[in-house]
């Protein structure tokens with residue numbers, strides 16, 4: 195069993211090296227250095243799903259696969275908001291999630307960065323404002339950066355996260 | 371499906387007859403059918419009859435109907451949700467706690483009533499306390515988890531009552547992802563509603579959009595080209611494989627085997643990249659449209675599909691061997707999170723979880739829509755009802771879907787992928803039932819004479835399966851919860867809507 199496992203690991207190799215050099219990914223190789231320069235350590239993120247359809251979560255999860263290798267880039271999703279630098283929000287802010295969202299936001303230490311991921315959190319998406327949803331995240335929390343898309347691709351999310359860090363430093367965006 | 375109009379007595383008698391025949395409740399909904407009067411609908415599956423529906427029109431001013439939860443326990447939450455949204459309740463039901471409403475809107479606000487626009491906003495957002503059931507005894511304590519979970523997961527609350535490490539009871543509170551979808555459908559026409567249907571549950575977007583389109587097409591007697599239906603089946607099986615790949619990796623990870631996660635996530639990423647090439651979207655969203663499919667595929671696409679199926683089959687076989695021989699994994703999987711066949715039957719467990727508890731039910735076989743009626747489909751199954759069984763069913767279903775995908779790609783009939791239809795100028799009703807990767811997605815669609823949606827009800831199999839999770843964890847240790855939960859991987863958004 196051990197042998198089959200090792201063989202499979204060897205056969206799979208390091209996937210990042212096999213990535214077809216699609217435009218988006220070329221620039222990603224430098225992200226780790228950038229993050230280190232900017233933060234001096236790993237960037238930590240807390241996600242709050244405020245009523246998403248789970249599509250955005252699928253792409254956030256995909257960021258962890260060997261192709262995007264999020265942790266290898268020095269970006270980490272953390273369980274406790276107190277350990278987080280950045281809050282990612284998905285979904286059209288369901289009223290049932292509002293207070294949990296606000297409490298989580300409150301628990302993240304300053305200076306915090308807030309990023310709305312996906313059309314729902316950006317502008318309410320197909321759900322908009324109703325008795326059940328508030329719509330754009332920016333209606334209830336100061337949002338620093340928007341990543342539109344339904345859902346945005348992992349590469350778009352990565353670009354967005356990095357842009358958010360750069361804007362904070364009043365620098366030019368990393369990706370134009 | 372036959373939809374019989376019944377009176378109150380008929381409602382109860384039908385339900386009793388179906389329960390005695392070991393039939394099960396597929397879904398239940400209500401709507402305001404005229405000013406001040408309501409109609410309730412229930413759909414069952416009975417192996418002798420097939421799908422069977424009944425409707426009960428309540429007299430003007432009456433807002434209650436006979437309870438079904440005494441016969442079908444899974445009706446409990448569906449009935450409570452219908453109270454929250456429509457203000458119509460099951461008479462004498464034992465559990466009358468609010469379910470989808472957490473107090474963010476007033477108690478006398480029932481969004482599905484036509485006098486409300488659905489846009490009213492309540493100023494206060496003071497959420498209600500929920501009365502969880504207390505478990506009292508020596509050394510019993512509670513662990514509360516959520517709605518914000520540790521990882522990248524949808525929101526929900528779990529309340530464990532434990533002694534030491536052992537779970538005595540789990541009670542869920544869901545509804546955090548409630549988005550007012552049922553009401554929002556009223557703003558859409560039959561044709562455009564598919565956009566909303568595709569976004570109720572992102573991991574099952576193909577199944578949802580197909581169930582929705584099937585309902586619309588049956589309401590309007592719309593003939594869909596054969597090629598389009600084959601393409602839909604191709605998309606649906608691709609969606610099933612993608613989700614099983616992701617979950618098998620995550621299940622391995624929850625049992626401490628990161629290797630499994632890494633390997634399966636690579637396979638999943640490769641898989642959804644091909645989705646993007648074929649259908650311009652990684653999860654094939656917005657590709658099933660009324661009357662057909664948005665895209666067609668060509669010869670090169672077919673070659674790529676076949677090649678990928680071969681590759682994926684080879685890799686998954688190796689990984690299956692590794693999972694099966696890994697004693698540490700098997701130790702965590704076997705006998706953990708068990709739902710016996712008996713409990714599964716009582717709770718009306720459905721979909722892949724039911725198949726893992728020795729209940730052979732799958733809409734692709736029970737209710738084979740074209741092209742499944744033409745395809746050589748083998749239902750998967752296991753008997754033990756534990757995590758190991760759900761893992762084994764997922765592996766089998768990947769193999770079966772890979773085979774189906776190849777069969778579909780090679781046998782795709784020639785022709786158009788879209789057709790048109792003139793909507794009839796009268797109110798219509800249609801339904802659809804599609805076996806998504808979790809289980810059957812049922813759509814019931816009422817349209818008015820202008821083709822506008824009057825009421826759309828789309829049911830996720832998680833309604834049946836969430837309560838079963840409460841049983842699955844009893845007696846297991848708390849640290850096994852993530853593993854058990856992942857082996858089901860139920861939908862929050864599809865349930866909360």
Ligand code: SF4
Pocket residue numbers: 245246247248249250284285311312313314315319343344345569572
């Ligand atoms: S943006 Fe799209 S994928 Fe993301 S939660 Fe909203 S509907 Fe789902």
